[in-house]
Amino acid sequence: MTITQTTPLVPSFDDVQTDRKLAIICSKGTLDMAYPGLILANAALGEGIETHLFFTFWGFELINKKTMGDLKFTMLGNTATHMPQGMGGLPWMTSIATSRLKKSIADVGVPEVPEFLQQIHDSGGHLWACRMSADMNHLGLDDLYEGVEAIISATDFIDMTDGAQLLFI
């Protein structure tokens, strides 16, 4: 059935003025667990939502210049691979699993971690590093990806995410 509209039917892109804000805590440093936060941040930014990522503990691997391009995936301790766990401990198995996962990610057109962070930064996303993690690892802002705005304390993060929806990954 065809319904003819009298007034133009236009998507309501900006009609609903929202102050929705999203904060994502990235605490894992494996290749597989790096992506959920990055993908959700990217999606939120594309919807015009103010987005903050806070990297803490192992999540530092994603923003440490030395490691960000070299995250790994292991089948050890991950029964979701449905492979015998003993195989995971064989030499080179982590390298093989990592390169397979990297290929699958590239095949669906999703960038590697450094490029993805750049995309999030270019889309207006805010990247923050955890003070305690920086101190524990003796890292300063110079050691971190350029898009990271500052090293901040947990208290600062709580202040700045007042009213935000929070995801812990």
Next chain:
Amino acid sequence: MPVTTISGHDVHVDDEGFLTSYDEWDVTLAQALAEQIGIGLTDEHLSVIAFLRKDYLDRGETATIRRVATVGGVPTKRLFELFPKKPAKKMAYIAGLPKPHGCV
């Protein structure tokens, strides 16, 4: 499928207002669609729109922001300036294409 009238053009749209028929689009309609969402089209906007239209013909799906940036060659930052807040959806709307379905 509703039909709506945008500046004298009768076009088929989905429930949100995105055009559903590729061939009902032309550049004058693009100007009208852009006006509806508060964007004044420049040549730079139009070259992005032209990329989306062509890419859709080639691939049968609407390009995401990442694709427009990496394949179309328009930096992500610039896309957020040209089509503020929701570039992917706004580009698709003005280009007369469905919303992109890709996650990234």
